[in-house]
Amino acid sequence: METARRYAPLLALALVVVAVQVLTARTGTAFYLTQLTMAGYYALVIIGLCTLMGYAGQISLGHAGFFAIGGYLAAGLTTHNLIAFQGHAVLQLLGRWGLLVASEDMFGDKFLTVHPWAACVTAVLTAALVALVIGLPVLKLKGHYLAMATLGFGTIIYRVVLATAYFGQADGISEVPGFTLLPGITVSGSLDARVTNYYIAWGLILFGMLLLVNLVHSRVGRSLRAIHASEEAAAASGVNVAGAKLGVFVLSAVFAALAGVFLTHYNGGIGPSEAGVMKSVRYVAIVAAGGMANLWGALVTGAVLNFLSMRGLFGSYDDAVFGAVLIAIMLFAPQGLLRLPVGRLFRRARGSSSEVA
Numbered sequence: 001m002e003t004a005r006r007y008a009p010l011l012a013l014a015l016v017v018v019a020v021q022v023l024t025a026r027t028g029t030a031f032y033l034t035q036l037t038m039a040g041y042y043a044l045v046i047i048g049l050c051t052l053m054g055y056a057g058q059i060s061l062g063h064a065g066f067f068a069i070g071g072y073l074a075a076g077l078t079t080h081n082l083i084a085f086q087g088h089a090v091l092q093l094l095g096r097w098g099l100l101v102a103s104e105d106m107f108g109d110k111f112l113t114v115h116p117w118a119a120c121v122t123a124v125l126t127a128a129l130v131a132l133v134i135g136l137p138v139l140k141l142k143g144h145y146l147a148m149a150t151l152g153f154g155t156i157i158y159r160v161v162l163a164t165a166y167f168g169q170a171d172g173i174s175e176v177p178g179f180t181l182l183p184g185i186t187v188s189g190s191l192d193a194r195v196t197n198y199y200i201a202w203g204l205i206l207f208g209m210l211l212l213v214n215l216v217h218s219r220v221g222r223s224l225r226a227i228h229a230s231e232e233a234a235a236a237s238g239v240n241v242a243g244a245k246l247g248v249f250v251l252s253a254v255f256a257a258l259a260g261v262f263l264t265h266y267n268g269g270i271g272p273s274e275a276g277v278m279k280s281v282r283y284v285a286i287v288a289a290g291g292m293a294n295l296w297g298a299l300v301t302g303a304v305l306n307f308l309s310m311r312g313l314f315g316s317y318d319d320a321v322f323g324a325v326l327i328a329i330m331l332f333a334p335q336g337l338l339r340l341p342v343g344r345l346f347r348r349a350r351g352s353s354s355e356v357a
Helices: 002-027 031-057 063-079 091-097 114-137 143-163 191-216 217-227 229-235 239-266 277-290 295-310 315-332 341-356
Strands: 099-104 110-114 179-182 186-189
Touching: 002 031, 002 110, 002 191, 031 063, 031 191, 031 217, 031 239, 031 277, 063 110, 063 114, 063 143, 063 239, 063 277, 091 099, 091 191, 099 239, 110 114, 114 143, 114 179, 114 239, 143 277, 186 191, 186 239, 186 277, 191 217, 191 239, 191 295, 217 229, 217 239, 277 315, 295 315
Parallel strands: none
Antiparallel strands: 099 110, 179 186
């Protein structure tokens, strides 16, 4: 019974994903799938951050930095010509493994780039390593001190991508090639592959939710909740507080970096705005709106608010809206929207149905 209750929402999500695609196809509104695909990738950052903030109680204002590390490294490795370094031992090794892509540019000159799979692995591992190095000292801090430290990290990443020629400075990196996951399945912005990319994005979300749902119901998840309640009490109970906090911080960074890689290939480029502080504030606002320790709430609010934002509903006030959402949630519903009266009714209805079952 407990297993069915835990995994039933995943099945429901899969059915909703299919139903939305069928509905858009029947109503001639398949163009919505573009924004829904992008919203899915941003939601991947949200659920990773929700695990860090809601279950481990660690506030991060630097997750746009991890997203940018993933996106920018994937973009740089798959677009910049490495022909001048082809004699390097690392490139020769990658060549023997078939992880280099040789081609010619528009002038007929030889062009050598890293295969998207190798670039993806490099980008995600780099983000994980950076999270490990940053997390070791930073996670000793608590509350607003931790938030300020992660804000500083995000600011560093933003200024680095804005000032470095390799990352395109203010122009960012464009003409990023598609990412072929399997023969016939490519992450790209091609309109012909719109449906395929929609299922790739939300398939990734389903996999991520499966992983996180199992995590929060495991012994590790119980340790994280104990840390959230009281680090001292958790440590007295034998919980490795430092290790658990660092582990979930790295995991959430991996989620952000992976989203950055996929969205960059989908959009065909990435710009400095993805590393901006307001993007980190937006992620925190959405997690707060969904409910700190509520993966499903964070997923729903992440998908809906990002979809509305990309449809241009908020216009030039986009960042202001997310700032206002954060203030309103902290004032009126600090535990998330599901704590509002409508949310209580929903929870009561769900509780009643469980009792009947």
